[in-house]
Each structure stands twice: as C-alpha cells, then as structure tokens.
Amino acid sequence: MPRIKLTLAYDGTDYSGFQLQPRDRTVQGELERALGRIFDQPPRVHGSGRTDSGVHAMGQVAHFDCPDDKAHVPWQRSLNSLLPDDVCVLKAEVVDDDFHSRFSARGKVYEYVLWTKYEFCLPHRRRFVWDCGPVDFDAMEEAAQVLLGEHDFSAFQNVGTVVNSTVRTITEISRHPGVNEHEVVWRFKANSFLKQMVRNLMGCLVACGRGRLGPDDVRRILASKDRSEAPPTAPPQGLTLISVFYPDYL
Missing domain, CATH: 3.30.70.580 (Pseudouridine synthase I, catalytic domain, N-terminal subdomain)
Known part of the structure; x- marks a missing residue:
C-alpha cells in the first residue's frame, strides 16, 4: 500500500x-x-x-x-x-514505506508572534498574536541564551503526555520582524519539544521582557525541573508550527 x-x-x-x-x-x-x-x-x-x-x-x-x-x-x-x-x-x-510522520522526524521549528502595542490590537490579527504589550527585547534575548543547548526541560512541560525523557536540545531561539511594526516573531528550533514547551518558554521570556525575571532566574527554573517554578503558559493563538525536519533534509 x-x-x-x-x-x-x-x-x-x-x-x-x-x-x-x-x-x-x-x-x-x-x-x-x-x-x-x-x-x-x-x-x-x-x-x-x-x-x-x-x-x-x-x-x-x-x-x-x-x-x-x-x-x-x-x-x-x-x-x-x-x-x-x-x-x-x-x-x-x-x-517510502518506512517513513513515519512522527517517528522519522528529527526536528521542528515553531514561531510565536507577540503584539507589543498597548493601545490596540488589529482585529484581524487577534487570532494569530499574543497581545502582551511592550517588552524589553534585549532582556528576552539575554535570557534566551540560557535555554539554548541540551537541557532537561521538565520545568517547561505541562502535564498530559508520558515521555521517555524530558531532555531536549534547542538549537535556535531568535527574534524577527513581524508583518507590521507592532509585531515581533520569536523562532524556536529543536530536535523535539515537550507538551506545550514552546508556549511555556515564551511565557518565561515575556516575564523576562517585563522585568519580572532575569537570566539567573531562568537558570534556577531549569535546574528545578519543577513546572510550578516557571511562569504561566503563553496563550495558544500566537503559536504556529512552521516546519518539521526529516533525515533527508538535515
């Protein structure tokens, strides 16, 4: 077949x-x-x-x-x-018959879009952005460096899925322009992601951008392996699965 x-x-x-x-x-x-x-x-x-x-x-x-x-x-x-x-x-x-959309995958890229203006959010963009208001991008990028590489991301996994390991390797967290001046896109690339991991990472980075956390706090949260130590999960509508990588394309 x-x-x-x-x-x-x-x-x-x-x-x-x-x-x-x-x-x-x-x-x-x-x-x-x-x-x-x-x-x-x-x-x-x-x-x-x-x-x-x-x-x-x-x-x-x-x-x-x-x-x-x-x-x-x-x-x-x-x-x-x-x-x-x-x-x-x-x-x-x-x-080929041995291809499997899930088990053959070797990496994924997600993008999360933030709306950073307080006064309004364009109605036709509400379904695709987190209307979070102004944030400090430099602080977010500094905190993001802590998350790069191989770590146990237990503190950024929501309950609901049983996995053999909570260790993942993030190879990219980068900031890019959005479709208008009030939007910013954050790109996450890893070999795999845990349940709601990108949304939890985004929630943490926004907390850093609001001055509530710093890089040392992110290190502490990672080391704790405790979901209750991390900030709340970012809302779903800002997140898009951009691509899935397979061996032929790596």
Whole structure:
C-alpha cells in the first residue's frame, strides 16, 4: 500500500488541536472525514505531533496508507476540494514505506508572534498574536541564551503526555520582524519539544521582557525541573508550527 505524505497548513482557532478527540473538532478528524469521501473505509491519518487547541500550522506533516488503485489520485487538489477553508494541503507526495510522520522526524521549528502595542490590537490579527504589550527585547534575548543547548526541560512541560525523557536540545531561539511594526516573531528550533514547551518558554521570556525575571532566574527554573517554578503558559493563538525536519533534509 503506497504511503502518502501530506504537508498541511491550518488556522487552529476553531480546532481542539490536530489529534482526534471524541467529541471535538480536530484537524485529523477533518482529514479523515475528507478521505472517507474518497475511500470506502477511510485510512488512519498519522501526524508529526499534536498541536494544542488554538495553535496554527504552516508546515504540519501527516501520512496515511492507501490501496494501490488509489495511488495516483491527485491528493492535493482532491483533498483541498473536500476540506474546510481553514485547512489546506500544501503538498502531497508518495514516500517510502518506512517513513513515519512522527517517528522519522528529527526536528521542528515553531514561531510565536507577540503584539507589543498597548493601545490596540488589529482585529484581524487577534487570532494569530499574543497581545502582551511592550517588552524589553534585549532582556528576552539575554535570557534566551540560557535555554539554548541540551537541557532537561521538565520545568517547561505541562502535564498530559508520558515521555521517555524530558531532555531536549534547542538549537535556535531568535527574534524577527513581524508583518507590521507592532509585531515581533520569536523562532524556536529543536530536535523535539515537550507538551506545550514552546508556549511555556515564551511565557518565561515575556516575564523576562517585563522585568519580572532575569537570566539567573531562568537558570534556577531549569535546574528545578519543577513546572510550578516557571511562569504561566503563553496563550495558544500566537503559536504556529512552521516546519518539521526529516533525515533527508538535515
């Protein structure tokens, strides 16, 4: 059975994340519903990871297996004609049978967008930014240096997922211009992320940008391995999964 790899974009505002939920609307559920209109029995879709409720994607990866007689379906065009407007297939390709969207992944990039003006937030940007107000970028960048490299990120993992190890390696935390003068984009790249880890890191960096924490506090929080020592989780709407890396692309 040919294995089809999908690269997806979606506005996560009206979804309870990517992964199937018994009673909630999810991206995986919409994909399987669309495939059910092509197959007699819809295949199971496997994602590279579960994005949280309200989190967006520009490069989520998923795969499914299809019968030989369906291998030449124009998947991108067909699925986009069946999916809701807030989900889009950017690319569809046949891959080797041993490819797995989750287990073959070797790294991910997320971006988090902050709105930094107090007086207002543009209505059409509210679904995609954290309206946090002014922050000290230099203080945030200094604190971010503490988080680079290999660490046990237990203090930045929310409960809900069992993992073999909480050690991860962050190779990039960088600041970039947003789509307008009031927005700033923070990019996070790592070999893997724990549950809500990027949102927790962003919450910590914003606390630094507000003068509530400094680099020594971040070191202390890391060393504590205690989630209760870290600041609250940043809201979901500012976060987007940008890309997932696989061995051929490293």
